[in-house]
Amino acid sequence: MDLSRRRFLEAAVLAAATAGATAACGGGAESTGGKDSKNLKLWYWAGGLSDKVVADAKKHFSGTTLKASVIGGDFKTKLLTGMKTAQTAPDITGIKGEDIASFLPNANRFLDLNSLGMDKLAPDYLSWKLKQATTQDGKLIGFPIDIGPCAVYYREDIFDKAGLPTDPVKVSAQLSTWDAYFDAGVQLHRKVPKSFLINNIGAVFSMAIGQGTRRFIDEDNTFIGDQDHIRQAWTTAVKPYTLGIDAKINDNTWNAAVAKGTVATGLGAAWYALDIQNAAPGTKGKWRVASLPSGPSNLGGSFLCLPATCANPELAFDIVKWMLSPENQARGFTDAALFPTSPAAYELPALTGGDAFFGGQKTIEIFGPAAEKIPAAYEAPADAAVSVAYFNELTSIEAKGKDPETAWKDAVSQAKQVAQRQGVK
Amino acid sequence: MSSSPVAGPAPTGPSSGAMTGPSGQPAPDRRRGPGRTGRRFRPVSAGGRNGPQRGARRGIARYWPQYLAVTPYYLIFSVFMLFPMLYTVYLAFQRWDGIGEIQFVGLQQFRFLWDDPVFWLSIRNTLVIWVLSTVPMLFMALVMAVLVNSTRRFTGFYRVALFIPSITSLVAIAIFFAAVFSNDFGLINAVLKALHLSAVPWMSNEWTIKLVIAALMTWQWTGYNAIIYLAGLQAIPSELYEAARMDGAGPVRIFFSITIPLLRPIILFTVVISTVTGLQSFTEPQVMFGSDASTNPNSGGPGRAGLTTLLYFYNQAFDNNDFGYAAAIVWSFFLLILILVIVNWRLVQHKERRP
Secondary structure (H helix, E strand, C coil): CHHHHHHHHHHHHHHHHHHHHHHHHHHHHHCCCCCCCCEEEEEECCCCCCHHHHHHHHHHCCCCEEEEEECCCCHHHHHHHHCCCCCCCCCEEEECHHHHHHHHHHHHHECCHHHHCHHHHHHHCCHHHHHHCECCCCCECCEECCECEEEEEEEHHHHHHCCCCCCHHHHHHHCCCHHHHHHHHHHHHHHCCCCECECCHHHHHHHHHHCCCCCCECCCCCECCCCHHHHHHHHHHHHHHHHCCECCCCCCCHHHHHHHCCECEEEEECCHHHHHHHHCHHHCCCEEEEECCCCCCECCCCEEECECCCCCHHHHHHHHHHHCCHHHHHHHHHHHCCECCCHHHHHCHHHHCCEHHHCCECCHHHHHHHHHHCCCCCCCCCHHHHHHHHHHHHHHHHHHCCCHHHHHHHHHHHHHHHHHHCCCC | CCHHHHCCCHHHHHHHHHHCCCCCCCCCCHHHCCCHHHHHCHHHHHHHHCCHHHCHHHHHHHCHHHHHHHHHHHHHHHHHHHHHHHHHHHHCCEECCCCCCCEECCCHHHHHHHHCHHHHHHHHHHHHHHHHHHHHHHHHHHHHHHHHHHCCCCHHHHHHHHHHHHHCCHHHHHHHHHHHCCCCCCHHHHHHHHCCCCCCCCCCCHHHHHHHHHHHHHHHHHHHHHHHHHHHHHCCCHHHHHHHHHCCCCHHHHHHHHHHHHHHHHHHHHHHHHHHHHCCCCHHHHHHCCCCCCCCCCCCCHHHCCCCHHHHHHHHHHHCCCHHHHHHHHHHHHHHHHHHHHHHHHHHHHHHHCC
């Protein structure tokens, strides 16, 4: 009994030691000393890149082992954790559009793509998108994967019933301003009472903010969220609520609302098409796309970045450049609804074809011109955190019937506090 | 932190130990339960007989296999629990975005916290949800335990059925509840409409949001507490019930005069446990009110009515990457839980000392 127990313990200790040694060896083999490694790790999220393009990249760079991992869950948190040490950090990583600004203060943790040759490629890509990943002293940390040019998605059949124009060109012409858009909404809701113009007013606010060149914080790191441009966007957003053409949907009932025609239009980026198709496959052929009222706006769109610990910067940049060439971006549009960041891709057949879900409409005619005209706005690192207060208060108006004026004051005071916490003046 | 509620019945330990006879039989005074505490303290006294003056060093040498056996747990505990916990103490006095420089800011984070209306809103939400879930949960658990205790058939089935909710995936339940209570397309509103009643906006009104979260927690944990009560009920000797019945007491009188007083230590144990776990509601609102919206993640639903303190902590740490502020939130919240547990604790001791 005693002997067997001792033996058991000895075996256990031995096993533990072996496991530890193996783990240590594993760690040793993975870490690469020089900057010319042929083993590169690529991190992205499901749908962040075209899986087919990634698979082809592995074949195309034959001398290289490209280990691509699709990271699930909260990507940004996992990236922050992964970047703690050189061994765990990826060599190429995706960063989402809404997160890129918050990484700019730590630009020294990433390679400057301009020094790797991006400065020569820059004219081929949308300049306002490159600006989002550029620090104030001119370092570029992200290669743009895609953008989210915004448009009005509308139900042609419901517009027809409401006596509104149905042709995308005519709709774009009639809904040229927010006020005209809301007027159409009033008419639509009167003729088709079960249908509302929009799902929630936060969507309008986010579009209206994106149409301007200034956001919540300016280049001098000063809070400007209480100024006229934000106030105007707020007033625009509250209007459909007061007019009673807001469906006030702030949860996943959106799916059912889209399928049942409770919402007759949707404000969204190019990838919004995929959301509608998933939520309501039965509405195929009934949707159309028109220009956003009062000018183009952008929502989302990601980047590929090279962390400073990258094991082979030149090779990594070549891979990124190849994966995001205009041709491969066009494939990304077909495979994963990634709207290209290179205008050259807009001429390619993958984009110029008609879309059956939109009754054969060539949606590039709406998105293409919009993409090139999106205003370049300065997005401060704390911008996303500060903006949350406004969206929450807009939701409070819809959920609790909170007085819009009180909600505005609360939003500004909360936003100011968050800004202060994030080190904004 | 979780060790304090487990030690719940312990204060009765030393005194009941003295009353426990050498044979390990429970003392005649049964108010303190069926002598479990007595048995628990025996190994300690056995060690004492070998002479406490020999020192702790020899004890470690003597019991090294046992210490070795528990070491893996403590190693994992210190790496994955203790160190992060101590690190958050440090972080609460810093400003840190996760990868940049850590910057010392003193008590500034706590000053922000004091002035932050959203933090106080989250505390209020948490307390309301806790009361709305814990009170009906413990009451129904007790009733169910008494009912199951009095049945003779299918007892195994009932016990399994009671336990199943607590081992069901919380995320799955949360998605299910969100679908059932959905405003426009949910099952409950469909039933209400079929009965020609007006639909309730469950998922957008600030009170019904809390009610739905509380209902979920109640559904999940009632059976678990009932099982604990059931164990307590079965430890109550049947002679007491027979004697009461001989004296002419009815079922209600028996419940209040025998079952409740004898079950008190167990009730208090469940109250402490429910305080600690019920205040930590996080997954329920996180799953119910979506976290994937890029403009507004983890906000706790319309009007932030479902924003519990832990969800706010998560939001600040992992959406805003304001780790210093998040650490300040979570430690202030720890203090609040501690105070509530101490209040419960005092209530326990006070009642227990009464003759």
